[in-house]
Amino acid sequence: MKKILIVAGSLFIVSQVSAAPNLQGYYQAKELVSYTVNKIQQNKAEYFMLDYALKKPAQPQAQLVAYNDALGYFQVENNGVNEEQFERIVQKVNPEGLRDQYVCRTDTSGVKLAYIAERDESCSTNYDQKPMAISQKGTKVTFFRRLDFGPTQSHFDIQSYDNNVAENTETLTLNYVLKFEGRWIGDSVRVIKGQAVLGDTSTQPTYDVANYQYSGPRSGSIVGGESLLYNDVPYFITDNTEDIAVDNSANHVVKTVFITFNEMDTDYHGRNVNTDDAVYYVNRDYVNQYTLENSTKAYFVSDPQTFVIDTAMAGPFESWVSVDESVWDPEKGTDQVSSGEWVSRAFNNTHNITGESPTFCMIEDIAKGRPVTGYFSEDGKSGWWPSMNDCKDVGVGVVPRIYTHFTNSNGEKIAVNSLRQSAQDIIYVRLQHPQGEKDLLTLDDVKAIKSSLRYLQIKTDLSQRFGWAKPYDILK
């Protein structure tokens, strides 16, 4: 079945998938987690002087921290790291980090605090008026940035890194909070790295990732709500998908699912669910291991499932899975479709181009080096989704548009020819695992998720900041 979609409509649906409108489920975790992990690496350069300042004793007035002292400490502690390369990175990330600086170092309730200050400045715990600060509580170090976009619009960008050697875990967090219409809203990411012993006695790192987003009630046509994304069990990654952890503390990633539980405060108009009230919009992503043509392993969602119901948890619901092709089956409620949705979902999420949503046929164009051609109605408002089996069969009155690049959700232009290998890979692997074979989400599943201890615990952990007087607090 060919589909005509209203372009604005499809953007609206994408925007409802989660509070981060452009990425879906597992793929959203991928973006958030890799950002958080890389940001903690970048902070080594960005917060170089403040990190070193935490080693200094607290003083009532700003103290001068000499760059040469910080660098001397760096040299002693980092044998084997190229110092010139590190300085180059500090210069690139934070040019002010390469000179002597006045710093306030304060102790408060067992927490060490440091922030950039002026000469002779009296020190306090009022770091939140400063652009940049750092704190340390035990093994956890927390990074703070205040971004002022006007007298009343401050955003707070917080990360933390807990290196808990005693428990063999490392925990990274990211929090971004701001006030919107009098309420604190924002984003909270947590990545926990642990370890597990496998049956062959090897030790493997495990990962436990979660993302909570809070956007308050709807405001006009702005979607409100909250969402929690997490994996159901900590996971490890090995080439052998049959590996097991001897104490069952973690599963191979192909035996975990990534769940996104959204409460969306917006009108929802789907096939069965039509309501002006808030809905639960739940994703369950089954991840699988795929082998690329060059024999390397890659991971994609084999079964991206969705369930939608009014928050009253009663009445009509939708439950579907995104697949490349399906046959009409009234029992299962499936349509006959062949839009190549599995491929477009995997590809567009991987490259953060769900806003432009290249179709299967366009992705095939990319893979084969053909002109990348999308089709639209004459007024440009409706996109045409050809069947993946007959890309040339386009409707009457449909006009082609050639793409040389896409614009991703970060506003960056990506040349289509730079995506060729990825397009080839995704088309190559698409049938390595059955698509849509798993049982679809049911209302009972959704109720079980919502009342599960794991869901409740992670939500409590990640949402707690939004209940604080200062959700950006780095002294707790």
Next chain:
Amino acid sequence: MKKLVVGVFLSMLMVGCGGDGGDSSTQKNDSQRATKSMQLIVDAADLQELQNVKYASNDGIAFSTPENFQK
């Protein structure tokens, strides 16, 4: 390697802002500036250099992106 997360989130605030008059452009401007400030500056080569650097405060070197989340 430049990536942005929270700008994605902020863009949610923009959905449907078009008809709201002056606020929407202010909000959009903030969103764009936040987006810029959130972009990672380090590239893949820098990350490799940084990977073995220890934090002075807690002696940790943290870790790199899990294999299944690498692009």
